[in-house]
Each structure stands twice: as structure tokens, then as C-alpha cells.
Amino acid sequence: MKPERKIRIRTCVVCGKKLTKDDLQRLVRLPDGTVTCDPTGKMPGRGVYVCKDAGCADKLKPERLKRALRTGVDADVCESFADAARQGKTDM
């Protein structure tokens, strides 16, 4: 019997690259509608993934997020997300 490998592949919403969760940051729409960064990847809600690469975070537009999460998203969220990526950390 082979041990099961649990590598979760997710797609970056900006560039469409398929990467493991280790290489992606998660943004989540919480059940109350708040959109926030989810460094643990464990928050409940609909999530989208973006490369940890700051280039992708910079290109993330509120419209893109809005479509992916099916909710309104403040430009602030994208900005703080890009800032966090630039600083190499995922907590905001």
C-alpha cells in the first residue's frame, strides 16, 4: 500500500499558475462577508489563491477578486494584500 500524498494544488487567480498551497497566499471571504488574508489556510469560507510572488499580488485587482469571490471587495484589501506580499509576510 502506498501512503497517500496530500499535496493540494491550487490555481493563482492572477496568473493561472498551478502551485502547491505552500507557494500561495489565500484570501478568504468569511461567512459574514468580510474578505481577508488567511495565512493559515484554514478559515471557513470561499477562498482564492494568489502566488506569494509580490508581482501577482500587485496585479490583483478588486474586480478580479470580486468575480472570484462573488462579493464586493474593498480596494484596501488588495492593497494591504500586495503590501503584505512585498514584505514577505501574509498576516495583515
Ligand SMILES: [Zn+2]
Ligand atoms: Zn500568480
